[in-house]
Amino acid sequence: MRFGDFTAVDAVDLALEAREVVGLLGANGAGKTTLIRLLLGLVRPTAGDVELFGAPPSVETRRRVGYVPQTLGLYEDLTVAENWAFVTVAFGSGRPPLPAGIVDLGDAVVGSLPLGIQRRVAFAAAFSHRPELLILDEPTSGVAPLGRARLWQDVRETAEGGAGVLVTTHNMEEAEQCDRLVVLVDGAVAAAGGVAEVIGDRTVIEVGGPQWRLAYEVLDAQGLSVQLHGDTLRVPGSAAQIEDLLAPSGLDVTVGEAPANLEEAFVEVVSARSARRDGTAVRP
Amino acid sequence: MSWGLDGVTVRLGGRKALDGVTVVVEPSSVAVLVGGDGSGKSTCLRAMVGLVRPSAGTVRRPPKQEVGYIPATAGLYPDLTVDENVSFAAGAFGLTGRALATRSGELLERIGLGDARHRLGGQLSGGMQRKLAVVMALLHRPTLLVLDEPTTGVDPVSRAEVWRLISGAAAGGAAVVVSTTYVDEGRRASSVTLLESGGVIGSGSPADIVAAVPGTVGVVRSAARPPGPAWRWGSAWRVWAPTGALPDGAEPRPPEFEDAVVIAALAAEAGP
Numbered sequence: 005m006r007f008g009d010f011t012a013v014d015a016v017d018l019a020l021e022a023r024e025v026v027g028l029l030g031a032n033g034a035g036k037t038t039l040i041r042l043l044l045g046l047v048r049p050t051a052g053d054v055e056l057f058g059a060p061p062s063v064e065t066r067r068r069v070g071y072v073p074q075t076l077g078l079y080e081d082l083t084v085a086e087n088w089a090f091v092t093v094a095f096g097s098g099r100p101p102l103p104a105g106i107v108d109l110g111d112a113v114v115g116s117l118p119l120g121i122q123r124r125v126a127f128a129a130a131f132s133h134r135p136e137l138l139i140l141d142e143p144t145s146g147v148a149p150l151g152r153a154r155l156w157q158d159v160r161e162t163a164e165g166g167a168g169v170l171v172t173t174h175n176m177e178e179a180e181q182c183d184r185l186v187v188l189v190d191g192a193v194a195a196a197g198g199v200a201e202v203i204g205d206r207t208v209i210e211v212g213g214p215q216w217r218l219a220y221e222v223l224d225a226q227g228l229s230v231q232l233h234g235d236t237l238r239v240p241g242s243a244a245q246i247e248d249l250l251a252p253s254g255l256d257v258t259v260g261e262a263p264a265n266l267e268e269a270f271v272e273v274v275s276a277r278s279a280r281r282d283g284t285a286v287r288p
Numbered sequence: 289m290s291w292g293l294d295g296v297t298v299r300l301g302g303r304k305a306l307d308g309v310t311v312v313v314e315p316s317s318v319a320v321l322v323g324g325d326g327s328g329k330s331t332c333l334r335a336m337v338g339l340v341r342p343s344a345g346t347v348r349r350p351p352k353q354e355v356g357y358i359p360a361t362a363g364l365y366p367d368l369t370v371d372e373n374v375s376f377a378a379g380a381f382g383l384t385g386r387a388l389a390t391r392s393g394e395l396l397e398r399i400g401l402g403d404a405r406h407r408l409g410g411q412l413s414g415g416m417q418r419k420l421a422v423v424m425a426l427l428h429r430p431t432l433l434v435l436d437e438p439t440t441g442v443d444p445v446s447r448a449e450v451w452r453l454i455s456g457a458a459a460g461g462a463a464v465v466v467s468t469t470y471v472d473e474g475r476r477a478s479s480v481t482l483l484e485s486g487g488v489i490g491s492g493s494p495a496d497i498v499a500a501v502p503g504t505v506g507v508v509r510s511a512a513r514p515p516g517p518a519w520r521w522g523s524a525w526r527v528w529a530p531t532g533a534l535p536d537g538a539e540p541r542p543p544e545f546e547d548a549v550v551i552a553a554l555a556a557e558a559g560p
Contacts, residue, residue, distance in 0.1 A: 025523075031443040032413050119325045145441065146469050148324025148484065149546075150553035153519035160520050164511050174443050177472050177546055181522045217316060220459035229448060232318060232455035233476045234493065267472070270444045 018186055018193070020137065020168040025159065027182030028172040031274055035191035036172045040139055043170070044071060057136065067095060070135030070167075074142040076126040080115030084125050087114055088132070095133035103128050105158075120151040127158055138162055138169045144178060156181055176267045187270060189277040199266055206264035206272060209246045211237040213257035222253055229271075238262070240272065289348075290314045291336070291432050291463050296345035298331050298486075305331045306486045308345065312479065313432065313463040318454060321467040322474045322549065323483035329467035330360050332483070333436045336465065349432055353381055356430035360437045360467075363421030366410025370401055370420060373409050374427065381428035388427075395423045399449045415446035422450055426457050433457050433464045440469060451476065471549050482552050490552035498548045502555075503530040505547050506538030514538060517554050528554065 018039070020026055030036045041047045042054045045061030056065040071077070078087050088102055088110075102110055106121075106128055114122055123144070130138065140159070144152040156178075163169050173179055185202050187195040195202050211219050216235055223230045223239055226249055231238045239246060247259050264272070292313045298306040306328050313319045313336075321329045334340045335347055337357045349355060364373050374392045378384065383391070396402050399419040404412065409420065422438050435454070439447045451473075458464050466473070474480040475494050482490035482497070490497050508514045508525040514535045517528045527538050528551050534540060543551070 029444070031445045032415055034443075142441075146325040148327060148469075148553065149322070149471050149549045150519075150557070151324060153550055157520045160511075160523065174441065174447070175470055175472075176444065177470065181520070183523060217459045217461075220455065224452075224456060224459075229452050230455055230459075231448065231451050231476070232458055234478050235317070237455075265472075267444050267448070271448050274445050 020170060022136070022166050022168050023163050024184065025163050025169040025171065025182045027179045027185045028170060028188065029174075029179055029185055029270060030172075030188035034188040036188060037141075038191070039188070040071075040141065040170075040172070043137070043139060044069065067133065068136045070130035070133070070138040070162075072123075072126050072130045072138075072140050072143060074145060076122055078114045078122060078126055078129070080113070082114060083110065084112050084114060084117075085110035087125065087129060091129040092132050097133040100132065103132075120147045123147060123151075123155060124158075127155060131158070131162055134165075134167075135162075136167050138167050140169065140171045142173055142175075143171060144175065152178070176265070176270075179266060187273055189274050192277075194277045195269075195273045202273075203264055203266055203269040206269050207261045208238045208264050208268055209241050209243055210260050210262045211239065211246065211250070211257050212260075213255075215255040215257050218253065219250055219255050219257045222250055222255070238268070240268070291348050291350065292319075292465075293332060293335060293342075294346045294348070296332075296335055296342045296347060298335055298340055299343050300331070300340070304486055305340075306335065306342075309481075309483070309486070309488055310345075310491075311336070311465065311481050313465045314478065315431070315463045316458055316461050317463065317478035318458050318476065319463075319465045319479045319481065320474050320477035321465065321481050321483055322469070322471060323467075324469055326485075327483040328486040329483055330436055331486070332481075333357070333434050333465065333467060336432075337434050350430075353428070354431040355434065356425035356428065356432070356462075357434040358421045358425045358436060358438060360440070364409045364417060364424060366408065368409055369406050370396070370409060370412070371405045373420060373424060377424035378427045383428050391427060392423070395427070395453070399423060399453065415442040418442050419446060419450055419453070422453050426453065426462070429460065430457075430462060433462045435464070435466045437467050437469070439473065471546050474549070475545050482549060484553060484556055487556075489556040490549070494545050497552070498543055498545055501528075501543045501548050501551050503528060503532045504534055504540050505529075505543040505551075506534040506540045508535070508538045510537070517551075519550055526550075530555075 028036050054061055092100055106125055144155050159169055180199050186193055216237055220230055220237055228239050243259055243261050290312050292311045294310050295308050296306055297308055323329050335342055337355055378388045418438055426433055438450050454464055479493055481488055506527045508527055514525055514527050518525045
């Protein structure tokens with residue numbers, strides 16, 4: 005998929021099965037939105053195929069897709085009932101009653117509702133025509149933890165009802181709830197699989213002890229991305245390398261190895277890819 | 289000397305935006321406020337820097353020139369270049385000339401904005417704007433650094449760069465307080481405050497918050513909703529038995545930080 009001379013999405017293989025929740029991760033500009041546009045049939049690929057339910061995306065396939073954009077896509081000046089009526093008519097799903105979760109909110113103007121509630125309305129509208137593919141862009145941005153858990157309950161129920169769900173997110177907690185992850189870097193798939201597969205056997209080095217602040221200065225001066233967790237530092241690299249860097253200063257610190265978390269693994273995947281593209285080496 | 293709020297209540301338009309909130313921010317450490325939109329995070333931080341006046345409680349903060357702050361939106365001038373934004377912020381705190389050039393050069397390089405110094409603030413990506421705002425808030429090495437959602441909508445790579453700046457400020461001795469809607473960022477804190485509807489529903493170190501979970505947490509691997517308090521985690525359910533007796537078919541597991549945060553909200557919703 006190219007825009008002008010810029011290759012936005014390059015030879016991406018992405019298959020989505022029914023009943024499956026797939027998380028699409030990537031830095032800004034990695035191609036997530038272009039992929040969504042391809043699936044919605046809003047742009048066409050320069051090479052390769054996009055196939056939805058066995059055909060190229062079209063108005064017909066669009067009727068079988070549910071989409072919640074990050075901005076929700078609701079009419080803020082209309083009531084919940086008016087939004088619901090508009091969407092259900094547009095999708096030709098008759099005049100179903102408001103679903104249980106929002107039935108009491110019919111007369112409320114959408115723009116006057118808290119964001120978490122607006123999200124529930126947007127979800128209900130996107131689910132209203134029983135889509136076979138559900139596309140959610142940053143679905144729980146700004147939602148409190150309990151509200152997020154409830155929205156995920158709806159997502160899971162939709163998947164268990166037979167739909168495939170594609171979620172884009174910057175939220176690692178949300179990514180960990182997906183059955184499978186696809187990590188996009190510069191428009192190409194850089195890693196894919198379950199959370200454990202994406203993390204693999206990657207590790208980080210933990211540095212702790214009373215002189216962690218001085219250890220931070222030493223490691224930071226080496227250009228390492230040192231991250232503070234409580235009063236422990238987490239830094240990429242090997243234990244031997246970090247010990248060597250810290251040894252000359254004779255600091256009272258402990259150095260140990262710990263499994264990387266998803267965010268750390270993601271950052272490593274992206275840096276490795278970017279380094280290959282730029283032909284430059286990054287420090288591990 | 290620690291900073292923060294002690295039993296602070298804030299009324300906005302007749303409504304209690306904060307109700308008896310206490311937040312302690314220690315030097316050389318990071319305090320994180322976790323909550324959704326409308327939970328009171330921004331009001332807490334605004335009270336901390338003196339932008340709203342509490343109707344009850346006390347606020348402890350250093351003199352104004354020792355505070356660094358970014359609001360939840362903006363925090364930079366879109367019509368000024370990156371360099372102009374930086375000099376303007378630095379000038380307000382009396383940082384100029386060579387001292388400014390060295391410090392800003394170093395910080396901008398570190399967050400990958402070294403090549404963007406002549407671009408307009410408004411033309412930067414969302415992630416770059418947040419990174420620039422954070423740099424502007426910590427240029428003058430504040431004693432108290434107050435960051436309102438510095439990583440919302442920011443991709444994980446830029447987020448790590450923002451947290452590198454935050455880590456550096458704390459390692460340099462600053463007391464840092466950060467608000468977020470991302471629960472996993474709470475794990476980075478020395479102390480976490482969980483906010484909901486303007487009140488505190490849990491606080492302490494991430495380990496304290498996990499240890500405070502009453503009863504037992506379990507996993508149920510089926511699509512059917514188990515009885516009692518339960519929420520989805522991946523394709524399975526997590527269940528919480530406040531008194532310790534899990535439903536049939538649930539296998540017990542030690543609660544994680546994310547579980548503890550959901551449980552605090554469930555407990556608050558159920559009432560005292």
